Amino acid sequence: MSNSEILMELRNVTHGYSLRSGSTLKVIENLNIQVRYGEFLGIVGPSGCGKSTILRIMAGLVKPLSGVVIFRGEVLNGTTPRISLMHQVPTLLPWLTVRENIYLALMSRKDLTERAKQLKVSELLELVELSGYESAYPYELSGGMRQRVALARALVTDPDLLLLDEPFSNLDPLTSLSLIRELEGMWFDTTLPPISIVMVSHNIEEVVMLADRVVVLGGRPAKILAEVPIELSRPRNKKSEEFYRLVDELFSLIS
Amino acid sequence: MLWEILAAVALSWTRIVTALAISVFAAIIVGIYSGIYRRVDRIAIPILDVLQSVPILGFFPLAVYVLASAVPVLGYELASIFLLYTCTFWNLAFAVYEGARSIPHSMIEVAELSKLSLRDRFGKIYVPAVFPKIVDQLPASLANAFYFLAASEVIALGEAEVRVAGIGTLILRYLEKGNYAGIAIGLLATALSIIAAYLFILMPLISYSDRYRFDIAQPPAVQKTPMIMGLYSRIKSIQAPLRMEPRRVAGFTHRVFPIQFVNIRYVGSDIKRLIFIVFIVVLLIFAGPGIYANIGDMWAAVSSVASAGLRLGLFSIGEALAYSFSRVLVCLALMLAISLPIAYVVSEKPGLRNTILPVLQIIASLPSPLIFPIISGFFVGGTFSRELGAVLLMSLGSVWYVFYSTLSGFNKVHGEYRELARLYRLSGINKFRYIYLPFATPSIVTGLITATGGAWNTVIVAERLGEGGRIFEVQTPGLGKLMSTLAEIADTSGLVFTVMVMTAFVILVNRLLWRNLYDYSIRALRIHEQL
Numbered sequence: 010m011s012n013s014e015i016l017m018e019l020r021n022v023t024h025g026y027s028l029r030s031g032s033t034l035k036v037i038e039n040l041n042i043q044v045r046y047g048e049f050l051g052i053v054g055p056s057g058c059g060k061s062t063i064l065r066i067m068a069g070l071v072k073p074l075s076g077v078v079i080f081r082g083e084v085l086n087g088t089t090p091r092i093s094l095m096h097q098v099p100t101l102l103p104w105l106t107v108r109e110n111i112y113l114a115l116m117s118r119k120d121l122t123e124r125a126k127q128l129k130v131s132e133l134l135e136l137v138e139l140s141g142y143e144s145a146y147p148y149e150l151s152g153g154m155r156q157r158v159a160l161a162r163a164l165v166t167d168p169d170l171l172l173l174d175e176p177f178s179n180l181d182p183l184t185s186l187s188l189i190r191e192l193e194g195m196w197f198d199t200t201l202p203p204i205s206i207v208m209v210s211h212n213i214e215e216v217v218m219l220a221d222r223v224v225v226l227g228g229r230p231a232k233i234l235a236e237v238p239i240e241l242s243r244p245r246n247k248k249s250e251e252f253y254r255l256v257d258e259l260f261s262l263i264s
Numbered sequence: 265m266l267w268e269i270l271a272a273v274a275l276s277w278t279r280i281v282t283a284l285a286i287s288v289f290a291a292i293i294v295g296i297y298s299g300i301y302r303r304v305d306r307i308a309i310p311i312l313d314v315l316q317s318v319p320i321l322g323f324f325p326l327a328v329y330v331l332a333s334a335v336p337v338l339g340y341e342l343a344s345i346f347l348l349y350t351c352t353f354w355n356l357a358f359a360v361y362e363g364a365r366s367i368p369h370s371m372i373e374v375a376e377l378s379k380l381s382l383r384d385r386f387g388k389i390y391v392p393a394v395f396p397k398i399v400d401q402l403p404a405s406l407a408n409a410f411y412f413l414a415a416s417e418v419i420a421l422g423e424a425e426v427r428v429a430g431i432g433t434l435i436l437r438y439l440e441k442g443n444y445a446g447i448a449i450g451l452l453a454t455a456l457s458i459i460a461a462y463l464f465i466l467m468p469l470i471s472y473s474d475r476y477r478f479d480i481a482q483p484p485a486v487q488k489t490p491m492i493m494g495l496y497s498r499i500k501s502i503q504a505p506l507r508m509e510p511r512r513v514a515g516f517t518h519r520v521f522p523i524q525f526v527n528i529r530y531v532g533s534d535i536k537r538l539i540f541i542v543f544i545v546v547l548l549i550f551a552g553p554g555i556y557a558n559i560g561d562m563w564a565a566v567s568s569v570a571s572a573g574l575r576l577g578l579f580s581i582g583e584a585l586a587y588s589f590s591r592v593l594v595c596l597a598l599m600l601a602i603s604l605p606i607a608y609v610v611s612e613k614p615g616l617r618n619t620i621l622p623v624l625q626i627i628a629s630l631p632s633p634l635i636f637p638i639i640s641g642f643f644v645g646g647t648f649s650r651e652l653g654a655v656l657l658m659s660l661g662s663v664w665y666v667f668y669s670t671l672s673g674f675n676k677v678h679g680e681y682r683e684l685a686r687l688y689r690l691s692g693i694n695k696f697r698y699i700y701l702p703f704a705t706p707s708i709v710t711g712l713i714t715a716t717g718g719a720w721n722t723v724i725v726a727e728r729l730g731e732g733g734r735i736f737e738v739q740t741p742g743l744g745k746l747m748s749t750l751a752e753i754a755d756t757s758g759l760v761f762t763v764m765v766m767t768a769f770v771i772l773v774n775r776l777l778w779r780n781l782y783d784y785s786i787r788a789l790r791i792h793e794q795l
Binding site for chain 2: 068087103105
């Protein structure tokens, strides 16, 4: 595979934290992960294996102890509007309306006019089907709606890469399924951002539902145990035999 | 002289530790019962709230009278400890109360289901849960105790003045004699003892208490590292309160009854009014015998207090009140202006917590009324510089409440929100305005409420320091100045009248201004939980 096909690459990334005793506990060691153009990458692993850390390293929020992150051919140094992260809980500010919450992501952008920013926000509100709710406050929304606001905020910057940190784990199964369907729909639409998505999850069905390829992590410090391509046609059917086989396979890899 | 100083330091510390121990114990009982049991909550918190805003220093002579006549030998010691207790208790009680309120309901249910004994409930659940809150507040309590150290050791009863042995009175004596070496060594010894206490007792306690924190909003004490771990555990723990919050989803009810969920501290106004009346009655019962004994006739006492008002002149009292209130307001503004930037920086760089906080703590604990005489020379120039001096001295007494509550407010900004600011590269001002300040506002207002009580207390010290205002005195009128003048000439009825005016005014302002500000901030910010 040529380099031009790679959007982001983690090269020999090691990270950990020092314990009070003074020693260093490594969470991940010598990790190499590539995110390709147009790819939906799933990362699964037991809880506490450093999945969230990897996502934060990819977002430029955390600087790894060693190793580099290459994004669009350059070393990633800190956060950039080209990469968005959506948290597990919708981190909306309760004192801002839905519109203001989304606008927050564009607030510091100097390359856009005020009008362009407002248009962009409206566009995203429509995309996540929250057009009538722009002046509502987060506490007036249901959990699923809040997560959609968070999604809109993550997408309003037109990111190339969207990072999802267990985005459905706080929702009831029905809501999460409809959100998964929506995300998949957006994903299919090549005119919409982002180019690639990385989703961290411990819900394997969710990952098989959405991902093109799954990286399975395990061990302490975490290493890549396997990389499993998911070549099912979309939209995927949860009840198909192939689907079951893949879910089983990933389960046995983790446990 | 050295031995004299060391013995005095030891004696003062004994009183402070005793007072702190009583405060902690009382705070645990009152705070936990009010935090966990609804019924107690309704009664205890409004009482605490009124009491904390009352200028205790003004009531001190009455307390002394009661205690000194009830317990002959130890009476003065008890009175001294009582004053120290009154200036260390309130912040502890409210911190415990808030801590108890934040114990997850499920945990209390577990205790009930497993039929834990009362002892186990306290020992295994309640006390560990509020332990970090207590430890967090100890520095502020300690600082306040040292602020009022000198005041607590000089007990004036009319013409008689009793000084209990301690470093506060010793330094005052040196000051009167002009023994500057003694003052310097005394202050140094006090400062060193505070530093030692901080390093060897408070710091270990603070880091020990970290293991009892499950409100992870606090940034980890050891910074370089647990960032990642902290993030992880934060994420896990944030879910819990969110899930428990069905009303979060039921936005409609919020719309209709926004007030219902708004307040953690202030309960129905009828109850408050009732309690206020009860409080006044209790006050009269306590104050009655004192006045009775002095004048011989209860009714005569009342009429004498009332006529004292006329004698002093209602206009001049009003004028003094206006001046003092302006000082309190300027003092609050000053404290906020100092606290906001420093607390913001400390919360942004938790690594600083271990360097800046101990330094601040030590500065805070130095007994400012004792140090102030040394620098008061700078503030005797004109009216303005005297005002500045008074406001500064007042601020030194309560800036820590504002600072610590501002800091704890900023620390409530969860890791995810900090990440948000970085992800979207918010400028410092936007980050402060849209994320940090709103998150911290309820805490800041709470801190200001406590600090107002503190400022009214310190006004008595700050407007006139030393007998006859020898050390420092403002040139303009002031309620504190009036009070200490009246105390010096043993005008009891005038003093009682002035204290009543001050108390009524403080409560009124508290009710009209602070309550509404607190409720308004919560409503305007639409914060319905997690605070």
